[in-house]
Amino acid sequence: MGVKYGRDYEFILADLTNAVGRIQDSYLFFEMEPSEWEGLSDTDRGEVLEALAEDLFFGLGSEPMIEVGSAIVIYDPEGHRINILIGDSELTSVSLI
Numbered sequence: 251m252g253v254k255y256g257r258d259y260e261f262i263l264a265d266l267t268n269a270v271g272r273i274q275d276s277y278l279f280f281e282m283e284p285s286e287w288e289g290l291s292d293t294d295r296g297e298v299l300e301a302l303a304e305d306l307f308f309g310l311g312s313e314p315m316i317e318v319g320s321a322i323v324i325y326d327p328e329g330h331r332i333n334i335l336i337g338d339s340e341l342t343s344v345s346l347i
Contacts, residue, residue: 252311253325253332256347265344266303267296269334272342275319276302306332 255262270276277287279302290298302318309316310325310332317323321336330347 253307253346254327254330256330257345262344262346263300263303263307266307266332267300269332269342269344270302270306270318270321270323271299272340273319273321273334273336276321278319279305 275284276299277284280298287295306316306318306323310323314325315322318334321334324333324335326333326343330345332344332346334342334344336342
């Protein structure tokens with residue numbers, strides 16, 4: 251099936267990487283311990299977040315909702331968005347068109 255998009259993938263990936271960077275415990279997706287995450291350099295953290303964004307983008311093509319730490323990432327095909335619910339009230343989204 252796959253996530254349908256009209257924007258350049260590199261811009262979607264950059265926006266999604268920034269969005270998942272707002273999830274304080276996003277490292278749990280990769281089963282990392284807080285101490286492992288804390289020990290990474292900023293560059294390494296950025297690479298992990300980009301890998302997470304790529305995994306989510308492609309994973310949302312078959313699973314419309316994926317938990318990432320304390321957040322939920324949801325593919326909204328009608329709205330052409332990827333929505334990220336962080337905690338109970340913070341919502342951010344990435345436009346796919």
